[in-house]
Amino acid sequence: MILIEHGALVTAMDERLGELASGYVVVEGDRIAAIGAGDAPDEWRQRAARVIDARHMAVLPGLVNGHTHLSQTFLRGLADGRPLIRWLKEVIWPAQAAMTPEDQYLAALLGLVENLRCGATTVVQHHKLSGRGHMDAAARAAARVGVRMLLARGWVDLGPTGEPLDTILAEMQRLYETWHNPQSAICNLQSIRIASGPLAPWRCSDAAMRRITAWARARGLPTHIHVAEAQDEIDLMLTRCGKRHIEWLADLDCLGPDTQLVHAVHVTDAELDLIAQSGATVVYCPTSNMYLASGAAPVRKMLERGIPVALGTDGSGSNNSQDLLECAKIGALLAKHATGDAQAVLPEDLIRMMTESGARLWANQKLAKRKTQDAIGTLKIGALADLTLINLNNARCQPVHSAASALVYNASGADVHTVIVGGEILLDAGRVTMLDEAALLEECRHAANALMRRAEIRFPDS
Numbered sequence: 001m002i003l004i005e006h007g008a009l010v011t012a013m014d015e016r017l018g019e020l021a022s023g024y025v026v027v028e029g030d031r032i033a034a035i036g037a038g039d040a041p042d043e044w045r046q047r048a049a050r051v052i053d054a055r056h057m058a059v060l061p062g063l064v065n066g067h068t069h070l071s072q073t074f075l076r077g078l079a080d081g082r083p084l085i086r087w088l089k090e091v092i093w094p095a096q097a098a099m100t101p102e103d104q105y106l107a108a109l110l111g112l113v114e115n116l117r118c119g120a121t122t123v124v125q126h127h128k129l130s131g132r133g134h135m136d137a138a139a140r141a142a143a144r145v146g147v148r149m150l151l152a153r154g155w156v157d158l159g160p161t162g163e164p165l166d167t168i169l170a171e172m173q174r175l176y177e178t179w180h181n182p183q184s185a186i187c188n189l190q191s192i193r194i195a196s197g198p199l200a201p202w203r204c205s206d207a208a209m210r211r212i213t214a215w216a217r218a219r220g221l222p223t224h225i226h227v228a229e230a231q232d233e234i235d236l237m238l239t240r241c242g243k244r245h246i247e248w249l250a251d252l253d254c255l256g257p258d259t260q261l262v263h264a265v266h267v268t269d270a271e272l273d274l275i276a277q278s279g280a281t282v283v284y285c286p287t288s289n290m291y292l293a294s295g296a297a298p299v300r301k302m303l304e305r306g307i308p309v310a311l312g313t314d315g316s317g318s319n320n321s322q323d324l325l326e327c328a329k330i331g332a333l334l335a336k337h338a339t340g341d342a343q344a345v346l347p348e349d350l351i352r353m354m355t356e357s358g359a360r361l362w363a364n365q366k367l368a369k370r371k372t373q374d375a376i377g378t379l380k381i382g383a384l385a386d387l388t389l390i391n392l393n394n395a396r397c398q399p400v401h402s403a404a405s406a407l408v409y410n411a412s413g414a415d416v417h418t419v420i421v422g423g424e425i426l427l428d429a430g431r432v433t434m435l436d437e438a439a440l441l442e443e444c445r446h447a448a449n450a451l452m453r454r455a456e457i458r459f460p461d462s
């Protein structure tokens with residue numbers, strides 16, 4: 001049993017966020033067993049095998065990084081001056097094609113350690129690399145580090161790297177049975193789940209989109225797709241079928257509460273209404289959108305319509321880090337800058353994106369119907385014990401008048417102190433517990449340099 005005491009308990013749902021006095025959380029097994037304001041009762045202190053003094057720390061539900069590509073961890077800083085489609089075609093796709101499964105495993109491990117250090121307990125990994133070994137490498141890395149992973153199996157059936165529909169379905173079924181299916185021998189349903197990951201509307205045929213979404217829905221799995229990221233992507237779909245991205249999804253009956261829309265930068269008001277009616281979740285990736293000069297997603301309008309908005313770093317190829325707290329600050333500033341409204345997005349909105357709304361991405365529709373207790377993203381008795389402790393006792397954050405403001409505008413991933421996933425301490429006062437981090441960094445340096453030589457990538461923008 002773990003007792004966390006004297007911390008500022010921060011939940012997005014609490015309207016008095018920022019004024020909360022200190023409190024305690026008790027973790028027993030993989031669950032939150034008790035929570036309260038003030039000092040912990042003696043009974044808990046006596047029974048606790050471990051007591052964490054969280055004085056001057058914020059205690060949050062574990063952060064959810066709503067969208068990333070861990071294979072890009074080896075590709076940071078290679079294309080600082082390219083817009084989206086050139087960035088993909090000239091750097092990201094050729095470099096990823098040169099990656100071996102072992103490169104993929106190491107890149108995923110490194111990216112997950114960075115996510116963990118930045119407070120993420122759950123990561124949504126969108127993965128598009130050919131070959132079985134690559135996909136399984138990402139899942140193996142998540143199992144090693146202990147962070148929860150929603151693994152969206154990337155697919156395209158149009159263009160030079162398109163796969164036949166039957167191949168995509170067979171591979172998704174294999175992944176589902178290997179990593180997700182509760183009957184599987186090696187499955188850990190609590191830590192790895194599978195999703196359908198169509199890359200973007202312009203790379204997917206109508207028939208494949210319908211068929212694969214139906215396959216996912218039959219198993220309660222979500223669909224995680226990039227949409228409306230850059231204007232030229234919209235033009236591609238308008239030329240192909242006369243429809244914008246959200247219209248296309250809605251007309252195919254592929255827009256619902258199980259749809260996760262990444263980016264949604266170039267969406268009309270009518271499309272926002274469609275998203276709101278469908279119950280889909282948007283994943284806001286402000287840093288990546290600014291990096292690739294894609295634009296600013298209309299987040300204020302989304303929140304006004306009641307659309308759940310999660311937050312994602314996107315891959316390190318377009319960020320170039322995995323720091324979700326940095327993303328939160330950038331997300332707030334971008335929304336203010338784009339709208340000219342100082343209240344476009346409040347700190348509380350960003351905290352909700354990183355916790356409560358992010359947790360929607362993890363939810364499995366079928367399990368939710370069976371009322372299986374698998375809630376994350378909340379500080380409640382009975383919820384899974386995924387917790388992020390952030391140290392605010394430093395010169396950049398003090399004095400703290402509002403915990404929400406300090407978290408969004410002052411704190412960064414470097415301030416994350418301790419991370420617990422399902423009752424396991426994965427980051428313990430700044431130390432990664434599940435692997436030798438120094439050895440991993442050394443291994444990754446060698447592997448990434450060898451990859452650059454094989455892919456013949458020498459200069460960032462040559």
Ligand SMILES: [Zn+2]
Nearest residue numbers: 126226314315
């Ligand atoms: Zn992405």
